[in-house]
Amino acid sequence: MKKIILFLSSIFIALVVFIVHCNYEVVSASRGRTYDNIENLPYNRVGVVLGTSKYIVGGGLNRYYENRMKAARDLFFRGKVDYLLVSGDNALIEYNEPMRMKKSLVKLGVPEEKIYLDYAGFRTLDSVVRAREVFGLERFTVISQKFHNERAIYIGEKFGIDIVAYNAENPNKTRIKRREVLARVKACLDVSILNTQPKFLGDRIYIGEEEDN
Structure with missing residues (x-):
């Protein structure tokens, strides 16, 4: 019985350590790259909502949802992005x-012509990686709540994508924090162990190509 208790305790401790590690990785990757003040946010050609x-x-x-839409609008009209994906x-x-x-x-x-649609952003990983692989964005601005932004930046860093x-x-910070713990563990597993890729890729889509020409 003692061996079973010791074994289960070891598993529990390992899980806690892994959860803490994943959260640390996400926070470290995103440090200094999320912005609350729009004035301090650097310009990028495209904002990914x-x-x-x-x-x-x-x-x-x-x-x-409402707050993300308002934030995206604000970035566009303040000249922080030229297009929204x-x-x-x-x-x-x-x-x-x-x-x-x-x-x-x-x-x-x-x-309307400043907005592009990605219909296969099933998960944060899909949205981030498809922004580069399908829409050709090596760097861009992500628009969401901070907890979500931190995870998106972490995923982007693992794929070599430059994101602010x-x-x-x-x-509702308290409710989301509980859910985000598991989401960060999943992100950590996806990029560090499972080598998860987007569900779909597809043909290249060039943002703003008509106007650039």
Whole structure:
């Protein structure tokens, strides 16, 4: 019995150590690269808006979504980005995150031709890696809440992508922190052990090519 208890205790300790390590890796990778103050944010040609549902379960607007849209609008009109790439889930016919984000941004005044859609941003890893592999972005600005931005920067660093991020307002810090612990462990496993790649890639899409020509 003592051996079993010792074995289970060892596993538990190892898991705790790994969780702490993953969080440390994410925080370290993103240190000095997330911005709350728009004035201090460096310019990048493209801002990548990470998707989430527009509505919460049971109805009502998702404040995480609303705040990301407002943050993206602010970056565009303050000249911190020239284009916005909205990246999200489009796995179901009735659920289209990128199109919803585009419609919201247009309502906020962003010109339609300045918005590009990534329909295969199923996970943060997909959004980050596809931004380079499909849309040709070696460096860009991520737009989401800070906890999400830190993870996106960490993933980008592991893939050799230069990312800074603008932090949209976070409506509920306590609730998200619990979920983010597991998300960071998954990200750590994906990039350090499993060598996870995006679910889909595809043909190259050039952002702003028409205007550049």
